Structures are given as structure tokens and as C-alpha cells.
Amino acid sequence: MSISTILNKFDIKHADIIKKYQEEGKKIIGCSPIHLPVELVYAAGMAPMGIWGSYGEIARAKEYFPAFYCSIVQRIMEMVLDGTLDVLSGIMVSTQCDSLKALGQNIKRVYKEKNIPYIHVAMAQHRKIEPGVDFNEIQYRKVKAQLEEISGNEITDEKIEEAIKLYNKSKVLMQEFVELAAKHPDVITPSWRSIVLVNANYMDRAEYTEYLEELNAALREKEVVPWKGVKIVTTGIITNSHSLNEIFEENDMAIVEDEVAQESRQFRTLVDENTGNPIRALAKYLGDIEGCSLMYDPDKLRADMIIDKVKKSGADGVVYVQAKFCDPEEFDYPIFKKALEKEGIKLVMIETDQQMTNFEQARTSLQTFAEML
Amino acid sequence: MDKVYTLGIDIGSTSSKCAIISDGVNIESTHIIYKGAGTDGMDIVVKEALEDLNMEPSDIKAIISTGYGRKSFEAADKTMSELSCHAKGASFIFGPIKTIIDIGGQDAKVIRLDDNGQMQNFVMNDKCAAGTGRFLEVMSNVLHVSLDDFGKYDEEAEDKAPISSTCAVFAESEVISQLARGQDVRSIIKGIHQSVATRVAGQAKRIGVTPKVAMTGGVSRNMGIVRALERELDVDIAVSDNSQLAGAFGAAIFAYEYYLKSMKGD
Incomplete structure (x- = not known):
């Protein structure tokens, strides 16, 4: 099968995915953002589906949030209010971050009237120490009980273990895909790279894993074509905008690595398998995550991790995609900039939001950056 | 040997600038028209520049377009960002420089160059009119003073009215309040210039300001802004009658390099 035929399997409209789940009689649980215990949802026989990163108008959400509020969060609230997410059997x-805390409370209030269960996932900030893992385990047991009630299915340890193994398998394949994409930017363009990685949040994970195995196998066989453009590493919360990826392509920029929440951050850490207590393994996973702006990290390892990625991938520079009014990312930027400058790594920051229709400033910045590199 | 003519066109948000050069170094013709992206300004300015030299479009060996409307100029062989073109053009106008402040109609950019005139770093303003030519246009309308007179009024001012807001919309209300209180227009203009300078200087300091500093873009014609920026950054800022054409010059020089490369078959 050709690479383009396999790639097309990942290019599915979210509405079609929902329709498929509905036809299969599968309940859907909306999830926001990353690092959630989606394995518990899967083990309950339901479909976990990402609900963050959509683009469009923000109107009614302004009744709940001020204008200078994270637009990723505002878009989720808009979809809650306009009924787009009414197909869900629950929302997690x-x-x-502080913006998510308020989002959860607002959704809880709105969904109480719509009779859609709200699943609150409190995460301990001190996630690495034993009491933190204990706290997260207790929270996950509460989540498990809620998911059992929604699905009507018992979530056994065996089922959770199976889900962990499936998700781990797909994560390893996604890590390999990132390496293969860096070798073949002529076919895995920034747009395709984004579609493949981001759609893991929507598609059935078993099906997704099967497709990714096929894709990686085809890419392994493909001859490497020397890349004449520039190579970049991207970082930020989301880079799934079609317009943004088009700008990368127009300027012959290949994404050879990323440190993006919606991409690598979701699969670079695996959950421990065969521990005998899979719920605790999921709780421990939160403590194993490094370098994510959304997780408390007193050592701020993110910059060092990116520097390492730049060196290993041979990238020419880093693009920091700042989601407008995302404060955890804004707090990281000065630390990040200083560290990269010390290493002599070129960096450009562009700001995006979920209502953007005009990308001219980003276009100018990225074209200049590509010309400079 | 025949001269090689190349053309650079800088299509900004409020004006279009065109430069035709020969052999990558000689200025042959320049034109500026105050009609920017989305208008027929780009066609007019090219037509006028060609007419000056009694030339046909086919006499031009390569064309590079830059500026906000660069994608809309179909005759271009290539587009380049205005920052790269301003860096190139400013080095052409001013000789070796390290920092360029380019304030145009709708954005403000600061570019840092290395010893070889290569762009080392840059910073652009966000989607905000503060610190841009648009901000000054709004103020010009409120005060009923032509932008061309802003520099002169600034020089005549005895003091400087405080304009605290950097938001164009809020600053407009602030200026109206100052007028209502009977504040002298000259002082208000000086205060407006200070407001822009503070904003742009903050941006410049993010990437560092190293002399020699030059200013390009349409706003460089306003000496009130130049002086305010000199005070704010504590450096001398070079300006030229050709400052507004820096982007077009840079594009024309890049077009010459592009032509040489295409001749070599690169």
C-alpha cells in the first residue's frame, strides 16, 4: 500500500469518528487536555476523545471568561455551550493549570442542566513524592467508579492492564514515527505529521495503532531524499492549525522533532506495565513526566530537553508556538530563551489563538526565520 | 557588457515602494506611492519606475517582492520577508550597522545584525497598533494635524504631555481628554512620540541594541520619533532620505543575487 493511501486513513473528520462510535454503540468521553487516565476510559469499553485544539468563533464562552483568557479553554467552553459536545456521555x-480549573467548574454547572456527567480529575502538584502518588491514585479510583457508572461496565485490573499495554504500544510507534518523519520530510510534511500525531486523540486506539504500524513499515522502506530546506524543532501546546503548517511548508521548513503538548508530550513517557496495581501505575506515570509546562517542574527541564532534541536531530532552529494567554507556556518562555541563547540555538516565538483567521504576522516571522537560518 | 537591472518592490500596508538597481549596486530609479497592499499601488509604482528609465518589464532580469502584500505581486520571481530586505537595504544605505529599527504602517520590527551584515535575531510587535504608523495616523486624525508636521510640532514643544496608555484606542481617549483640558497640541504630539518610543525601545531591548543603529520604514521620516527613540535608547540613530526605501533596495539587491544564482544554474 502506498504511503499516501496509508496517510489518508488518518485524515478523518471528527464528525465521522463520532458517527462511527455511535454506530458501534460506544459511549464517548471528552478529554481535556493531555496526561489524563484515558486508559481507564478505554478499559470501560468507551471511547476517549480529545476536545481541545479546535478553531472557530468564541462568543458565548465570553459570558464565562474574560477576553484575556486562554483561547484553547474558551473554545472548549464554546463547544459545551453551543451543543457541539452534547454527543458526549461524559467530560473529563x-x-x-488555573484556566482548566475554572473551565471544569463552569462545565460542571452547564452540564448539570444537560445531565451530562462531569468527571473532575484533580492532580497533585507534588506528583513525584509518595503522598502525591497516593493522592493521584485515590483520585483515579474515584474516576474509575464514575466511569463504571457511566459505562455500566466493571473496569477490572486486567482490562486496565490491557489498555495500558495498547497505549504504550502506540506511544512507542509514535516515537518511531517522529524519527521516520524527520528522515522523510518530503512526504511527511508538517501538515501530515500533525494529522497523524494529533488524531491519536480521536481515533480508536487499536485501529490507530494498526494504521501506524503500517505507516512506519512503509516509511522504513522508503529511500531517504536529501532535504534542501531548513530543519526545525517546534514547541508549545498546539501546532495543529492548517494555516500554520502551510506556512512551514511554504518556507521549506521540516519539523524534525517537537516538544508540543498535543504531539510528543503525549507519548514520550510510558506507563509501567505488569505492576499488579495498574491504577497506581497510572498515578505514578504523572510523576514520571518531565519537561511539560502543564506539570509542576521545579527543575524546569524543558529547555535542556529541547537543546538535546536540537543537537540529536541536527535542527537549525526552534519555533516556540505560544498559545495566546496560556500562562504556563508564557512563564516557561524567558527561561527557555535564555537557555537556547546560551547554546547559540536560533529561536523564534510566534503567537497563535483559536480564533485566528489571519496568520500574516506569523507568516512574516517564520519566513524571516527560515531566511535567517 | 550590458547592465543587469533588477527590481525590488516593498508593498506595505499603507504605501508601495519600488527600486530598480543595476548590477546590484547602482540606484537607477525609485518611486513611492501612498497606496498599499490590496490597491493598485504596486502596479502604479512599478510602471512609474520603469517609465523613468524608458524600460519595459522584460528589461528587468529579476524581481523580488517584499512587505505585507508581497504574495499579491504576481510578476515577482520570488518573495522575501521585509525583515530580510530591510536588513539588506539598510546595510546598503548606511554601511556597516548592528541594529535596525523599522517602524512601518502596521508593525514595528527590530533587527540585529552581525559583523558581516547577516541577520542574527529579530523581534516583531504583536497584533497591536501601539508603536506603529497606524497609531500615529489615529492620533493625527484626532488632533487634525498632518503626520508630515508631527516632527516640527514635536521640536517646538516646550513640555511633554503624559500619554500613559500604549493601546491606540485608549490613547485616543487620553488625547481627547488632554485636548479638553486645554493641553497644547505640540506637547501632546511630543507625548505621543514618547509613548511610541517607550513601546518600541522595550521591544528593541529584548534582543539588545548595539550601535550603529539605523531607522528604516515610513515612520523614520518623523524626526520627533527618531529623537524620542534616541533619548529612550541613549544612542544616536541614523536616518536617511532613502530610509523608507530600505525594503525595496534590499529586495532589488536580493533579486540581483537571485539572478546571478539562476545564471549559475543553482
């Missing part, structure tokens, strides 16, 4: 939101 974590407390990883």
Missing part, C-alpha cells in the same frame, strides 16, 4: 477535565 484535569486541574493542570
